[in-house]
Structure formats: C-alpha cells, structure tokens
Amino acid sequence: MSCKLDRGTTHRILACLVRERLVCQRSNDRRYVPGPLLFELGLSLPAFAAFQAACSAPLDRVAKRLGGMSLLCLRSGSEFVCAASVGATPMKALTIDVGTRRPLIVAVGGVSILIALPREEARTIIAQNMKYVARFGAARIRSLERVIRQSETRGFGISQSDIVRGVSAFGMAIRDARGWPFASISVVGLAENFPTSRVPEVIGTLEEEARWIARQAARIFSTGG
Structure with missing residues (x-):
C-alpha cells in the first residue's frame, strides 16, 4: 500500500532502518527485506516460538488426513500472517510461505477469522481490504464477495474454485480463552480431491x-511471553 512519500524521504527512512539493522538490502536484486534485529527482538518472545512449534503436529495431521496443504494463519489487524504450513499446494503460484502477509479477505484462512469477528468490525475490515483488491479488477472483487457470503452462511471459510479455478480451500477460526478469533487453520488442495x-x-x-490448537495456546500463553 502506498504511503504517499516522495522518493527522497523514502530512501532516508530506509537508510535509517538499515543502520539500525531493522531492514537490510539483498545483494542479488537490491530489494529491502526484514533485518536481523527483528529476529533478535523475537527471541524475547519465547511463547510465540513455542506456540508455532506446537502447531506443527495438528498441521501435519490435517495434511495427511485430508491431503493438500495445511496452514496456520495469525490475525494482524486487517491482515493475516502465515505462521506455519505443511504440505504443498497444487499450483506453485498459490504457495503461501511462512511470513507471508496479506489482507484477510484474499484467502480462506483470513476469511475464517473475518467471519468470526463482530459484524461491524468485519464490515469495516472488508471495506478496507476491498480498496486494496480493487486494483485486480471487478471479477476478483466479485469472487471474493462470493466467498465471504458463502463462508458467513456456512460458518466456516470455504472456497470451491471461487478464488482460483480448480482449487478448493476450507478454514476454521481458532479462538483464544476469551473466545476471540486470533488465528485460523485451513487446508488447500485440488477441487477434485474435495467433492461436496x-x-x-x-x-x-x-x-x-482448531480446538486442540486453542488449548495449546491457552496453556502456552498463560505463563506470559
């Protein structure tokens, strides 16, 4: 998303972030990526690493039982971040790597979280996300609106060739001890492998x-971190 900064200001900000090691520039393509200080800061949050590790077993069970690729997504405001994954997607272009950040509405894992939020909050996020999606055209908007409607009706995230032709995805919100949706678990695979x-x-x-992960989260985060 554009911050509406001029080129000079942008480069000065980036230079400062590079000096502080929050950002670094890759030598092969000169692109800016997260720097080592972010990793170092993350070491002070061991509970999150423990939670991520605990989720590998349920993701593995889902991938083996259902087929396709299973993912754990965490809510980050109006976006989601992929925290872990197991298996492979049917199409390379669909791959969501750990660390990938996208608007909630563009993937079933995000939609699963979205429909579990209070209606007014969900509507606000949808409106924000749609401004981002608008650049991809009217057809894209219609397909995402269809996924949201179907998911709201069913009570779980679902896309049966709606987002990508020939690909199905299903997702379920994961709630914390207060009942708040903070994450989701989802599975993505070829539509032919997921008939009605x-x-x-x-x-x-x-x-x-999702219930198993919620119990692990309650146990891990009850001690802080």
Whole structure:
C-alpha cells in the first residue's frame, strides 16, 4: 500500500532502518527485506516460538488426513500472517510461505477469522481490504464477495474454485480463552480431491484441530511471553 512519500524521504527512512539493522538490502536484486534485529527482538518472545512449534503436529495431521496443504494463519489487524504450513499446494503460484502477509479477505484462512469477528468490525475490515483488491479488477472483487457470503452462511471459510479455478480451500477460526478469533487453520488442495461429500469430514477435522490448537495456546500463553 502506498504511503504517499516522495522518493527522497523514502530512501532516508530506509537508510535509517538499515543502520539500525531493522531492514537490510539483498545483494542479488537490491530489494529491502526484514533485518536481523527483528529476529533478535523475537527471541524475547519465547511463547510465540513455542506456540508455532506446537502447531506443527495438528498441521501435519490435517495434511495427511485430508491431503493438500495445511496452514496456520495469525490475525494482524486487517491482515493475516502465515505462521506455519505443511504440505504443498497444487499450483506453485498459490504457495503461501511462512511470513507471508496479506489482507484477510484474499484467502480462506483470513476469511475464517473475518467471519468470526463482530459484524461491524468485519464490515469495516472488508471495506478496507476491498480498496486494496480493487486494483485486480471487478471479477476478483466479485469472487471474493462470493466467498465471504458463502463462508458467513456456512460458518466456516470455504472456497470451491471461487478464488482460483480448480482449487478448493476450507478454514476454521481458532479462538483464544476469551473466545476471540486470533488465528485460523485451513487446508488447500485440488477441487477434485474435495467433492461436496467430503465437506463434513474436512470441517470436522479442522474443528477438532482448531480446538486442540486453542488449548495449546491457552496453556502456552498463560505463563506470559
């Protein structure tokens, strides 16, 4: 998203961030990426690393039982961040790497969190996200609106060739001890491997693992960190 800064100001800010090691510039393509200080700061939050590690088992179970790629996404304001994944997507272009950050509405994992939020808050986020998505055209907007409507009706994230033709995705919100949706678990795979008859199995599996992850989160974060 544009910050509406002129080129000179942008470079001065980047230079400062590089000096502080918050950002570094890759030598192969000169692109700016997160710097080592961010990793060092993250070491002071061991509970988050423990939570990420604890989620590998349920993601592995989902990927093996259902097929496709399973993902853990964390809410970050009006966006989601991929925190862990297991398996592979049917198309390389669909790959969501750990650390990927995107608007909530563009993937089922984000939509799962979105529909679990209070309605007014969800509407505000949808409006914000749509401004970003508008650059991709009207067809893209219509497909995402369809996914949101279907997900709201079903009570879980669902896309059956809506976002990407030939690809199905399902997601379930993960709630903290207060009942607040802070994350989601989802699975993505070829539509032919997820016929309508499998939806109850898919959702049952995701619900079970979402509850398991919620219990682990409550245990891990109860001690702080």
